[in-house]
Amino acid sequence: MYNRWGKAVILLLVFLCACTSVPVPKETLVQAPAVLQTDSSLTTALKQDERPVVLGFSQVGAESRFRNANTKSIQDAAKQAGIDLKFSDAEQQQSKQIEAIRSYIAAKVDVIAFSPVIETGWDNVLMEAKEAGIPVIITDRSVDVKDHSLYITLIGSNFVEEGRKAGKYVIDKMRNVNRPIRIAEIRGTENSAPALDRKRGFEEIIKDNPNMEIIASETGNFTREEGKEVMTRFLKKHGRDIQVLFAHNDDMAFGAMEAMEEIGLRPGKDIVIVSVDGGKEAFQAMLDGRLNCTVECNPLFGPLLMQAVRELMAGRNIPKRIIVKEGVFTQGTAAREIGNRKY
Template identity: 40%
Template structure:
């Protein structure tokens, strides 16, 4: 019996010491859904990054509903997973289910979006871009682009209550707040979807003299921007020239639009949020290393000259 215990202990030590650790881990991932090309790419990249590390990844699609995410988290807890990843659809309402995960010693990692809780020990770390910075980059680009001329902007916001939507809005407002010639005249949620972006843009165009009073569209993601481009074209205007288009994510279709002369700029959001989270989890399981509370991913800015090369690169990124 003692020999069996010794062997089991030795095997456990080996598993905790290196690459074999990853093969023993099961991670539950509560994904928001597939509302955009970027979100689908995030899911695809998460699968690839899990395979690289030998991690068993269980993905639950919440179809953009928080109640589905909470059910998924409870299911993962019941399954006894080693960790739970959440891309939270909204910021609030997470305390009860995260307390349940903590009761079972299951660490929680946030991907892409943040949450608001009184006790931030309910999650181990958040892997995300600096969304305020992304908004600021978009706003500063527009300021430079119009070069002092008056520019009325319509804003397509992301999902109401989502941290990334709030931050991208704040960043853009911070940037244009420094000048008097650029201002937002209309703002509404397009829920991060192409169809809703088109619908909202159609209403903006009708309200603003068939779009003639609109200088630029600022979309919180590229899919809404693509929807807006469709609405602008259907209104008989030229996106990219009659109405400038600046958005965030860096998905293939926005680069295609740039090549067609129908979009002007995009701030890339890397879809690889899971990779850094897996690495942090492995380090924690190996020797108790606690990751920083926030792991910030890189954001890059692209214009039409960058589009052909970026379109090629996206083919290798799960898009």
């Protein structure tokens, strides 16, 4: 339990900066490690009561390749770290996620972590965890709560910045086009942090370009099937008036490509496509000329989560926000980078 170890002040990213006295900002950018480094002193601290640390983790679902890679990363990292992982899949339902968190509270796990389905509606259950003395780590997606002491840290991507990167690519790609540029957008799950933030970041970048206009925007729930359905509707309504597609993840982009090809359009040529995630399939699509750009959203932060759990249970301090370092990849860099993709 958290109370056994004392309540840590969330100021420093100790697992990156244990050997320096330089202050760490509250928002810290790190590269998720491929392998969790073992520290014998931390292992001793974790097992001083002769039992493994128990982590209850509620995953948002299995809606995409990103999510599946994220799940595997967390499960593999827990096994490597010797952490007893209690895992549940919310199947995109907040009610199931709240139920899982309450079950972890009842089971008196040491730490709770979860990737929230949507941003809002977490205050009560997180207060229950706090009152039980169980620390909570948020992963991947943010929560909108009045009291930010209800969770210890958020580990994941900067979704607003991902949207900005997508917008910057579109502006650069279309810089020599001297006519109106009509953009279609397939958003992620309604009211989820990545959907809200990617849209905000993208619009922030393109809003001052008078030639650019988003003429269609719908949710595709991060799935390939709904991405195809949404793009089919867009094409029926707007036809070849669409010059650019911004899909909030790779899977929806792949579904949209299928819809384009069914009416004889060439993805990546007749319609410029930029997506988010950066999985291996996206790199192959860029090599094939079907996808123009993918903005990386790195799912492989399982080792980073386990490191945070270990530091927390050892009574050490971690920052309130840990942002995973990510890149932008295009057709021009796909061949060089595809071999480095781990998902």
